[in-house]
Amino acid sequence: MMKGSVLMYQVATVALLALACSLAFAYDPSPLQDFCVAVDKYDFVAFVNGKFCKDPKNVKAEDFFFSGLNIATDTSGQLGTNATNVFVDQLPGLNTLGISIARIDYAPYGVNPPHIHPLGTELLIVLEGTLLASFVTSNQADGENRLFTKVLNAGDVYVFPIGLIHFQMNIGKSKAIALASFNSQNPGVITIANAVFGSEPPINPDILTKAFQVDKNLIEYLQKQFGK
Known part of the structure; x- marks a missing residue:
């Protein structure tokens, strides 16, 4: 093989490897097994997207089951909201599947304060009541942060892109209920005021x-x- 051909081959190889690496890290990898029920084998488990897997021979139907999203939570706190999370810690069978859900209860004029989910996009489905839902963009080219706001009624759906500040307020005179689904088994949450102050x-x-x-x-x- 001539020297020029060898050089071109090397360049092509490096380019293909770089492309493969970029694709490998672009998305969460697909599971290589039917399921990986989360289990804590040791006193300390690294905080990563996945956890240790239970031996498949010991997996039970209960590992994929959660009950209680029909139960309203206490909204008498200062914010007037409360959530029932069904993340991997509550439902071990979610491990490695990249999904989770939560029920959010709102007292009249209750607020789910500005927060972000650093690890997942949220899809909000209103089951009852009327919500004002908003999110703010990251810094735009002109230096502005654009606010998107929508009034949602029962049956409406709104999406909050991953990592963007968002919030909801019950603008009705009666309670409101919503389901929030995520494309992450543990989307995480950073409440802005709590984190900063x-x-x-x-x-x-x-x-x-x-x-x-x-x-x-x-x-x-x-x-x-x-x-x-």
Whole structure:
């Protein structure tokens, strides 16, 4: 093989390997078995998308079962909302399947505050009541963050793209109920106010004062409100 041909072969090989790697990391890999029921074999299990698998011979129907989404949760708290999650920790049979669901109950004028799901896109289905649902885009080319807002009634569906700040409010005079489905077995949640003002240890208030362009006393007040 001539030197030029060898060089071209090497370049092509590197390019194909790079493409293969990019494709391999673009999406979660498909399961290589029928199921992988989650089990904690040790006192400490790494926090990753998948968990250890139960021996298939010991798997039972109950590993794929969850009961209770028909039960309303307590919404008497300050926010007026509460959720029943069915993630991999509640339903071990979800492990490696890339799906989960939650029921959200809203008191009248209850708010599911601004938050993100870093690991999954959310599809919200309203079962009862009227919700105001919104999400905010990431920084646009013009530096703006665009807000998308929609009033949802029973039977309506709204999608919140992965990683974007979103929230809902019950704008009706009666309770509301919604189901939220995710393309992740454990979508994660970061509630903005809790994370910013209630982190442990606290974020330096001087940083937050400059970031939010408000009086330092207000930042310290908020940190006391959200701190543990």
